[in-house]
Amino acid sequence: MESLWRLPHWLWSLLLLCADLTEGVTITSTDQTMITKAQGDKVTLLCTFTLAAADEGSLDIEWVVVQPDGEQPVIMYNVDRVFDKYHMSGRVQFVDQNPSSGDATIDILNLKTSDSGTYQCKVKKPPGSQTHRVQLAVLEKPKKTKCYIEGSQQIGTDVILKCNSQEGTPLINYYWTRTTGTELPITSSQNPDTGALLLKNASQVNSGTYKCVASNRVGTDECFVTLNVTPPVNRAGTIAGAVIGTLLALSLLAFFMFCCCKKRREKKYEKEVHHDIREDVPPPKSRTSTARSYIGSNRSSLGSMSPSNMDGYAKTQYNKVPSEDFQRTSPQNPNFEPPKVAAPNLSRMGAIPVMIPAQSKDGSIV
Template sequence: MESPPLLRLLWTLLLLRADLSEGVTITSTDQTMITKAQGERVTLPCVFTLSQQDEGQLDIEWIILQPNDEQTVIMYHRDKVYDEYKTAGRVAFVNPNPASGDATIDILNLKPTDAGTYQCKVRNPPSVQTQRIQLTVLVKPTKTKCYVEGSQEIGTDVTLKCNSEEGSPIISYYWKKATGTEELPATSISNTGTGDLLMKNASQIYSGIYKCTSSNRVGTDECSLELNVTPPVNKAGRIAGAIIGTLLGLLLLAFFIFCCFKKQREKKYEKEVHHDIREDVPPPKSRASTARSYIGSNRSSLGSMSPSNMDGYAKTQYNKVPSEEFERAPVQTPNFQPPKVAAPNLSRMGAIPVMIPAQSKDGSIV
């Protein structure tokens, strides 16, 4: 006799309930992907139920799956927790007694290397259940800098730059004016991907403070700058000033070189003149002493003569003292010689013989 369809359906449900009641069942399957920022804390859920038929030892293990390997994060075995693994000191069970049905863990102070696929494995022989969660660790935008590229003159195209040195992609950049109407100029073009803000044909009303905000999925950062659009500068005057300055510098350099060359020539001339004087000019003291010796000898000779013998010398004035010119210059009448007197006559007149030193042609004493 064939059973009615209703009885068969009830029997199937009873068998399915019996199968579900046997072994471990993980119930926290809502979150499979979690994204957090660097330095934050993340909670990875793993809630389960046990069957009355399971009488084995309960084991709980969290592992991180790598492309070619897997590493244990934390483990509960034989009523004891083991957490001295990759994230030592930063991971712990939320429930001090995971055997009660809650194997959820917390990971503190997240790092980019903590990103990966985490698996919770609950084993109560003969039953084993697993659950996987994908964790993404992003870095907030930091060290964001704003600056102006190009000239800030009226009529030119001005570009405002914004860039974050650190931060996980994708980073978006947004510009806004922080003063005045707080609206960007009508001619501005913003690129959220590169952080550039181009303002064509700038005018003075574009001047003000601009702020840039960089953001990704986990955080934001800001920077600001002041734009000052000024009238154009006289470029011709600048160029002329530069040329004049260059010419003045060259002239000063040429004058310095000329002075050095002139001074060097003067030193060389002084050395040559000094060398000629030392070799060619006789010492002046020799001439003066020679002239004095000659005059003294003549006076001695005249003093030894008698009045009768001095008639020939009446016209010659020997009583005058020689001048300085006579001392400096040699005697111009070297041919003059006094009259000779015999030696016996000189002795009778009381004359004293005097030795006259010999002289060379130039007046030097030999």
């Protein structure tokens, strides 16, 4: 053993070279260990190798994703055949159509965030075998970035400009610049993590267009916002106008309700009057009943009279009945008829109905 340690340095180098030759397969692309790509991009994973003369078996190349629960195949080459019908089918391929030439590099197209992981290239040709791993991180670029102003834009107030990306893989940084006029005011301050730009004691000089750039390790996105700093609003006039407007609105509402209620009462009254059956003043008694009562009273009075007294009564009372005398004094025109007045009209004129007792030819009451 001591004689081995006494060998010259060049001999040790020769022995190590011989040992390397006996090891067989050697992967030469070991510099690539970590890659970061954007979603939708293409990535190239390197795996170049050399074979030793002692390697006599068939060449076998395997690309897999190393996971905690095992290895998931990506693409393979064995006995001059390519096997790629796995979970990335249609998106993965060998760069060299003949990987046995020493180049097992692959391309993965249309990357997804779920493609992130540790990829391992394994080249095996018995008795030699060697592996190499590459860490791949697929990130999403910032997208749908919006800029807006929070709070008032009046002179003397603190104005806050905000920027936010609705899509994108953290960590996202935000950076504000001014596209019109001068640079950002000296009194302004921005937070790259939250995307807020604070303009203290804003003035009209600060008016203009501002740009926000959102960025992460794989891409950027931007948005714009226009700031217009205006003088303060007359609060007293605004409040007075609001109060007057409210009072007018309430007055109009009250008038409208009054008109509606009045209209409803009128309709209700008309409906009740239309369906109400009223009892009119009883009609005047008929001439027949009046005459009968009059005859009864006259008969009672006549019954109390003696025959001797009847002559004067008959002469004074019943001789005045316009019977024959009326016929004597009637006009000579035979076609003339006295005007007739209806009984109801006579009653209204105050006439009293009178029953004339029947008389005989000698004037006695029958």
